[in-house]
Amino acid sequence: xxxxxxxxxxxxxxxxxxxxxxxxxxxxxxxxxxxxxxxxxxxxxxxxxxxxxxxxxxxxxxxxxxxxxxxxxxxxxxxxxxxxxxxxxxxxxxxxxxxxxxxxxxxxxxxxxxxxxxxxxxxxxxxxxxxxxxxxxxxxxxxxxxxxxxxxxxxxxxxxxxxxxxxxxxxxxxxxxxxxxxxxxxxxxxxxxxxxxxxxxxxxxxxxxxxxxxxxxxxxxxxxxxxxxxxxxxxxxxxxxxxxxxxxxxxxxxxxxxxxxxxxxxxxxxxxxxxxxxxxxxxxxxxxxxxxxxxxxxxxxxxxxxxxxxxxxxxxxxxxxxxxxxxxxxxxxxxxxxxxxxxxxxxxxxxxxxxxxxxxxxxxxx
Numbered sequence: 525x526x527x528x529x530x531x532x533x534x535x536x537x538x539x540x541x542x543x544x545x546x547x548x549x550x551x552x553x554x555x556x557x558x559x560x561x562x563x564x565x566x567x568x569x570x571x572x573x574x575x576x577x578x579x580x581x582x583x584x585x586x587x588x589x590x591x592x593x594x595x596x597x598x599x600x601x602x603x604x605x606x607x608x609x610x611x612x613x614x615x616x617x618x619x620x621x622x623x624x625x626x627x628x629x630x631x632x633x634x635x636x637x638x639x640x641x642x643x644x645x646x647x648x649x650x651x652x653x654x655x656x657x658x659x660x661x662x663x664x665x666x667x668x669x670x671x672x673x674x675x676x677x678x679x680x681x682x683x684x685x686x687x688x689x690x691x692x693x694x695x696x697x698x699x700x701x702x703x704x705x706x707x708x709x710x711x712x713x714x715x716x717x718x719x720x721x722x723x724x725x726x727x728x729x730x731x732x733x734x735x736x737x738x739x740x741x742x743x744x745x746x747x748x749x750x751x752x753x754x755x756x757x758x759x760x761x762x763x764x765x766x767x768x769x770x771x772x773x774x775x776x777x778x779x780x781x782x783x784x785x786x787x788x789x790x791x792x793x794x795x796x797x798x799x800x801x802x803x804x805x806x807x808x809x810x811x812x813x814x815x816x817x818x819x820x821x822x823x824x825x826x827x828x829x830x831x832x833x834x835x836x837x838x839x840x841x842x843x844x845x846x847x848x849x850x851x852x853x854x855x856x857x858x859x860x861x862x863x864x865x866x867x868x869x870x871x872x873x874x875x876x877x878x879x880x881x882x883x884x885x886x887x888x889x890x
Contacts (some may be wrong), residue, residue, distance in 0.1 A: 574680045583662050584598075584600075585623050586665075590620055590622060597684045597728075598623065598743075601663060604650055608726030615637075633651040661856070672730075674705055674792065677702045682695065682730065684723055685721055685760070700712040700715075700755075713751075716873075729741070736796040736806050793808070796824070819833040847860055
């Protein structure tokens, strides 16, 4: 289904949305607020699935006409080059479009040229990179293929669209899992809690590649009318032959560990962590191994199932009743959410499991 838009000229623009939930031990919502809470959708300001740096966050942009009548989202993938949805660009009048952050107090650039993909809903905008100032670190496109092995990966969606308060123009993130890969799209599902709505068309789907680097893997094409279900992102691996520019990551750019720490993470059967020399270390686990931790040895690595100190918990927190379980420091860390009247919820704002007040866990469900 093509998603609804917030203008008749740029349709199907989406905004990140997620149902509000408070941390455990904070006052619970009153009974009279419960119905209202079911209608509160908002993204989070800090990405939870990926450790994006400030420069990378600055590469996620809003795309809008000079009169600011509409808004889409996009991402800078190379100096002076931004990608968005094809229905958000007008190749005949690119000078009308601005690339920036919506806030008039922040810098913006005028598009000097634009193009649409001939068959997919993808557009490219060319602009003067200096207009946005220093500090923008482009997020390159994935240099590789996407297949069914990506299903289940936790990824980050981002955009500038509307919030539950009816406001637009604030960058928000949500963490969701890939549920399907088809011939043209990656599909993510907010499971009734998060997703894309009016204002986010062209926003990026971000993930780690097989070398642990943060990459753009999709661009928002369409989504569910509810704003909290399945969203379809155009696969960028289908576009490599079309680009009229060099889109691969320049080898001269040192991006360090790109948000990975010494504990690291598990990604598609691989253990990724920041090594002692400040670069990403990747281990590809064999058929008899899994990504876990050895007893009293911090950091994710490939281990036999019988040797995993975390019993297969992996790098994402999970719930066991009221207990929140994390794999950390060479063993399981268990937090009793019920100790202060809360419970463990498989979803919290941002998309990961966490402790919440009991009433809000009930409201935050699908």
